[in-house]
Amino acid sequence: MAQVCDLCGKGPQFGNNISHAHNVSRRRWNVNLRPVKAKTEGGAKRIRVCTSCIKSGKVVKA
Template sequence: MSKMCEVCGKKPVVGSTISHAHNVNKRRFNPNLQSVRALVDGKAKKIKVCTSCIRSGHVVKA
């Protein structure tokens, strides 16, 4: 299962952690995904949705 929002398509982005000594390491910023029972085509289905889609009302909960 991919770490991607099924409504808006938000997925992880890559960045860097930079220490005080400027040591640079790669890191991932993952979206805040939640499993939600939502209405998809009139039927209840479990989907992974980011919290910004839930708060903005793009998802109708079953």
């Protein structure tokens, strides 16, 4: 399942792990997603939303 917010479309960010010896390997920071039962135009639906959308009030809980 994709790590993407259903409301804002925020996805994972990519970067590097850098050790003390400067060994570099790729890593990713996933989005903090929560399943929420939200009101939509078709009724209540379970969507996966990031916590920043929940905090800012972009999602209306059913």
